[in-house]
Amino acid sequence: MPTPIITRxxxxxxxxxxxxxxxxxxxEVTKKVAWAASLGDRSENADYQYNKKKLRExxxxxxxxxxxxxxxxVVDYxxxxxxxxxxxxWVDLYRESDDQSLSLRVVGYDEIFGRKDYISIDSPMARALLGKQxxxxxxxxxxxxxxxxxIEEIRYDTDDKL
Incomplete structure (x- = not known):
């Protein structure tokens, strides 16, 4: 189970x-479902079926x-x-073996989706980084x-400060 913390x-x-x-x-979707339902036979009504599915999602x-x-x-800075x-x-890292640089932010599990530069606090990399300088x-x-x-640089976002 992921650690239940998140940045502001x-x-x-x-x-x-x-x-x-x-x-x-x-x-908006509810209006479309109601409109499509008013047309009659729902079993063959693509608008109704699609919007009903969208409403469930x-x-x-x-x-x-x-x-x-x-x-x-919420964990503030x-x-x-x-x-x-x-x-x-935010941590800037460098790996000499293959001359690779990386910039990552340690965040909560619910923040990592859609971001390649965010890592979960529960990931092996984040666990290894915690407390380092x-x-x-x-x-x-x-x-x-x-x-x-x-570790080349450590910084914090100003939007997460008190």
């Missing part, structure tokens, strides 16, 4: 998605977001975090391969 910006994004689905998309996502938002704990990797940190080497085992990274 992530929480606000989920809240905005919920509000948009509930106040804008759902009423919206309702499923709204239920998930409501449950999620009530269970998540605190000045004591400066200089070390903690939740919400600039110029520390971090060794991560992923899929049986050992990878050594050097």
């Amino acid at each position: 910006s992530g929480y606000l994004r989920l809240q905005k998605e919920h509000d948009h689905l509930w106040r804008i998309e759902r009423p 919206i309702d499923r996502r709204v239920r998930y977001l409501r449950k999620c938002l009530s269970n998540l704990k 605190h000045p004591q975090q400066e200089g070390k990797v903690f939740f919400g940190a 600039v110029d520390d080497e971090v060794t991560v085992m992923i899929e049986g391969r050992k990878s050594v990274w050097l």
Whole structure:
């Protein structure tokens, strides 16, 4: 089970998605379902079937977001975090073995979808990074391969500060 924490910006994004689905998309789709139902035979009515399915998807996502938002704990930035990797940190990494650079942000599970530069606090990389500072080497085992990274920079977003 993922750790139930989230950055303030992530929480606000989920809240905005919920509000948009509930106040804008759902009423529009509900009107389309009602209109299509008024046309008669629903078994062969593609508009009715499509919009009814879309309504179920919206309702499923709204239920998930409501449950999620009530269970998540928002973790804000605190000045004591400066200089070390903690939740919400952006970390610039470098791997000498293949001259690869990487910039990642350690966030909650519900924030990683659709973002290649976000990693879950529960991931092996995030666990290895926590508490480290600039110029520390971090060794991560992923899929049986050992990878050594050097921390080049640590920073925090200003939108997640108190």
